[in-house]
Amino acid sequence: MKVFYGSVINPDNLTLYKASSNSLLAVNSEGNIEWIVHDIQDFMVQETLLQHGCVDVELVALKDGQFIMPGFIDTHTHAPQLPNIGTGAQYELLDWLNTITFPMEAKFADNSFAESAYPGVVRRTINTGTTTCCYYGSLHLGSTKVLADVVHSLGQRAFVGKCNMDRNSPSYYKEESPETSLRDTKSLIAYINTLDAGPAGIPLVRPIITPRFAISCSNPLLAELGKLASSDPSLHIQTHISENKSEVTFTKSLFPECNSYAAVYDSFKLLRRNTILAHAVHLEDGEIDLIKERDAGISHCPTSNFHLNSGVAPVGKYLDKGIKVGLGTDVSGGYSPSMLNAIRNASIASKICVMQADDSKSSGQYKDKQLSVASLLYLATLGGARVCDLEDRVGSFAPGKCFDALIVDVRNVTGNPCLWGVDVGPEMTTSLDTMLERFIFCGDDRNISSVYVQGRRIGGASR
Numbered sequence: 457m458k459v460f461y462g463s464v465i466n467p468d469n470l471t472l473y474k475a476s477s478n479s480l481l482a483v484n485s486e487g488n489i490e491w492i493v494h495d496i497q498d499f500m501v502q503e504t505l506l507q508h509g510c511v512d513v514e515l516v517a518l519k520d521g522q523f524i525m526p527g528f529i530d531t532h533t534h535a536p537q538l539p540n541i542g543t544g545a546q547y548e549l550l551d552w553l554n555t556i557t558f559p560m561e562a563k564f565a566d567n568s569f570a571e572s573a574y575p576g577v578v579r580r581t582i583n584t585g586t587t588t589c590c591y592y593g594s595l596h597l598g599s600t601k602v603l604a605d606v607v608h609s610l611g612q613r614a615f616v617g618k619c620n621m622d623r624n625s626p627s628y629y630k631e632e633s634p635e636t637s638l639r640d641t642k643s644l645i646a647y648i649n650t651l652d653a654g655p656a657g658i659p660l661v662r663p664i665i666t667p668r669f670a671i672s673c674s675n676p677l678l679a680e681l682g683k684l685a686s687s688d689p690s691l692h693i694q695t696h697i698s699e700n701k702s703e704v705t706f707t708k709s710l711f712p713e714c715n716s717y718a719a720v721y722d723s724f725k726l727l728r729r730n731t732i733l734a735h736a737v738h739l740e741d742g743e744i745d746l747i748k749e750r751d752a753g754i755s756h757c758p759t760s761n762f763h764l765n766s767g768v769a770p771v772g773k774y775l776d777k778g779i780k781v782g783l784g785t786d787v788s789g790g791y792s793p794s795m796l797n798a799i800r801n802a803s804i805a806s807k808i809c810v811m812q813a814d815d816s817k818s819s820g821q822y823k824d825k826q827l828s829v830a831s832l833l834y835l836a837t838l839g840g841a842r843v844c845d846l847e848d849r850v851g852s853f854a855p856g857k858c859f860d861a862l863i864v865d866v867r868n869v870t871g872n873p874c875l876w877g878v879d880v881g882p883e884m885t886t887s888l889d890t891m892l893e894r895f896i897f898c899g900d901d902r903n904i905s906s907v908y909v910q911g912r913r914i915g916g917a918s919r
């Protein structure tokens with residue numbers, strides 16, 4: 457048993473997180489949380505451990521300026537795009553795909569390219585504090601197996617999918633037919649299912665069906681993927697929806713029989729509880745209701761939405777409807793693999809909604825309102841867990857849940873001096889709420905000293 461002693465931040469819902477000092481949080485050998493208690497003074501620690509039957513424990517005492525919080529859940533990113541990060545801001549989506557993205561993803565036809573690129577991609581993602589990640593791979597079976605192997609060996613919790621794309625893509629980067637696309641998808645699923653499970657006997661790496669977007673999948677391919685999904689309701693699905701206006705127009709022209717973009721996925725049985733829809737910037741009212749009815753989740757990717765000029769997703773409206781929403785980095789449409797960056801841009805996106813609001817129409821708790829620190833924290837953790845249908849396991853701390861966590865350090869010794877009291881009063885340096893807020897807005901990898909998944913330390917700034 458390992459027991460952490462110190463400050464804990466624990467998200468509860470969109471409006472509330474708990475900030476507790478002097479907490480004891482016990483993690484068993486399977487990496488699950490056994491118990492948590494709060495407000496235990498130093499002199500009571502040993503007695504409290506004994507009361508819980510803990511005789512032989514490893515006690516990890518946090519320092520002032522450190523706290524534990526749940527790891528981030530990145531509900532949407534593209535592993536083969538990380539080598540392109542920070543380029544292409546002059547393009548909008550469809551030109552960006554053709555000019556910047558497809559040429560890079562095509563390089564992953566070569567497994568050795570994947571073997572050299574993916575360890576760095578995944579390590580970087582882990583060290584930014586992402587404990588669960590939804591990865592798009594390229595369209596290649598071989599290199600996506602490499603991605604799954606790398607994620608598995610580095611110990612991150614993840615969904616890994618091979619892109620399906622058999623049309624409206626360049627000849628050098630397109631699958632041969634719906635049959636080969638389906639065959640490779642099934643092979644990847646089978647392969648990922650053979651990777652050994654973690655210490656708790658539950659796999660950390662899971663397959664996910666990944667139709668790139670409706671534009672790049674033929675009707676027969678979407679139909680086959682829908683059948684595959686129906687054969688196993690536990691299989692997750694990820695795709696893009698309504699990111700860019702030209703994309704929406706093109707999609708509608710390809711599927712005139714469907715009355716909305718979401719209806720396209722729905723007509724192929726790809727819209728359901730464990731479907732993750734990235735972007736959702738330009739949804740129409742009818743399809744918002746359909747998404748809610750199907751209980752699909754939305755990955756809000758504000759960095760990418762700004763970077764590719766896609767627009768501002770009205771997430772407050774979705775939250776008011778009770779739709780599940782998480783955050784995604786969407787590298788390399790998004791220029792940072794860090795969820796801290798996604799959080800900051802989600803905050804700015806919500807402020808833009810406030811500035812553009814028509815006050816006469818702005819009713820609701822979240823629509824056209826600024827997202828609070830509690831809401832931002834929730835979206836990056838427990839909200840993401842709900843989008844991934846993993847809220848029973850990750851996203852917050854409770855007995856029985858997995859210990860997927862960060863130890864955050866806001867002290868000057870980390871090398872990031874802006875968080876911990878240069879010329880500020882003592883109240884600024886000691887409040888846990890302030891530490892959290894400053895970490896969210898000014899922190900970086902240097903402040904994430906440990907990253908734990910299923911109780912195992914897999915990364916962080918101090919080794």
Ligand SMILES: O=c1[nH]c(=O)c2nc[nH]c2[nH]1
Nearest residue numbers: 534668669696760786789
């Ligand atoms: O942001 C995006 N990144 C992509 O790679 C992509 N493909 C389709 N639609 C997309 N949107």
Ligand SMILES: [Zn+2]
Nearest residue numbers: 534696734786
């Ligand atoms: Zn994307």
